[in-house]
Every structure is written in structure tokens, then in C-alpha cells.
Amino acid sequence: xxxxxxxxxxxxxxxxxxxxxxxxxxxxxxxxxxxxxxxxxxxxxxxxxxxxxxxxxxxxxxxxxxxxxxxxxxxxxxxxxxxxxxxxxxxxxxxxxxxxxxxxxxxxxxxxxxxxxxxxxxxxxxxxxxxxxxxxxxxxxxxxxxxxxxxxxxxxxxxxxxxxxxxxxxxx
Numbered sequence: 001x002x003x004x005x006x007x008x009x010x011x012x013x014x015x016x017x018x019x020x021x022x023x024x025x026x027x028x029x030x031x032x033x034x035x036x037x038x039x040x041x042x043x044x045x046x047x048x049x050x051x052x053x054x055x056x057x058x059x060x061x062x063x064x065x066x067x068x069x070x071x072x073x074x075x076x077x078x079x080x081x082x083x084x085x086x087x088x089x090x091x092x093x094x095x096x097x098x099x100x101x102x103x104x105x106x107x108x109x110x111x112x113x114x115x116x117x118x119x120x121x122x123x124x125x126x127x128x129x130x131x132x133x134x135x136x137x138x139x140x141x142x143x144x145x146x147x148x149x150x151x152x153x154x155x156x157x158x159x160x161x162x163x164x165x166x167x168x169x170x171x172x
Contacts, residue, residue, distance in 0.1 A: 057171030063091050065168035075121035077129050089133040101169040102126050104144045107160035119144030126166045
């Protein structure tokens with residue numbers, strides 16, 4: 001092999017390594033998801049005009065929703081977590097005046113930017129599931145808090161599991 005061929009082979013290997021290191025899991029479109037919905041992004045509270053933030057309403061007191069937990073480095077709603085989302089959909093169907101903010105959270109591993117994006121994907125995945133169950137997308141807002149609001153301040157698998165979640169905040 002000539003020196004030029006070796007350099008080219010090394011260049012290609014380095015290029016592939018850099019490209020694969022920068023790529024995480026792609027956004028996967030769920031079967032029940034609306035393609036237009038998936039093009040939306042989670043908004044920070046500062047991005048929503050005053051009076052239009054669903055979180056400005058009165059918190060719902062007669063229903064407590066369990067957090068949806070996620071596997072490490074994933075935003076797929078696991079089949080074991082689906083009943084949690086379905087219970088929220090049932091409540092929202094029975095209460096047409098209820099609005100929802102879904103907060104996506106991550107554990108402390110990963111960069112701040114990566115965790116904000118992963119938290120956004122988690123919130124959007126839960127929103128897509130709700131929309132697929134017939135909940136009007138206009139009633140649901142999402143936001144990512146990344147690793148900023150851990151439930152468990154520990155630094156072990158148990159703490160990280162609790163912190164990888166989507167939380168439901170319901171308002172009237």
C-alpha cells in the first residue's frame with residue numbers, strides 16, 4: 001500500500017469516528033404520530049407569551065400522574081410506562097378544560113446541551129403518544145429541563161433511573 005493510500009485510509013477512519021461520535025440516536029417517528037407535530041420543538045417558558053403559558057393556570061389537585069421513566073440515553077416510551085400516559089389521556093378526555101405541560105428530564109451524565117435535547121425528545125415522545133391517543137395537541141405544551149431538576153441528588157444507577165423521566169403538570 002502506498003503512503004498516499006495509507007493517509008487516505010486513515011483520513012476516512014478518522015472522519016467516520018468523528019461522525020459517529022457526534023451522532024446520537026435519530027428522532028424516530030412513531031406510527032401514531034402526526035408528521036407536522038414532530039417538527040415542533042419544546043419551548044422554554046420564556047418563549048411562550050404571558051397569558052399563553054399553560055403553567056399560568058391553576059394546578060389540578062384531584063389527579064396525580066406518575067412520572068414516565070426512560071432507559072439510559074433513550075426517549076422511547078417503554079411498554080411498561082405506557083399505562084401512565086394512558087391514565088393521563090383518560091383524565092384529559094374526562095376533563096376538557098385541563099391543559100398539560102410535559103417536562104422532560106435527564107440524569108447528570110452527558111453534556112448540558114445533549115441533556116437538554118434528550119429531555120426535549122422525551123417530552124415530545126410523550127406528547128406524541130398522547131396525541132396518538134386522541135388528545136388535542138393544542139392542549140399540550142412541552143419543555144426540557146435537562147439535568148437541572150433531579151428528583152434524587154445521588155450519583156448512582158438508582159438516582160439516575162429516577163431522574164430520567166417525563167413529568168406531567170396539569171392545569172385548569
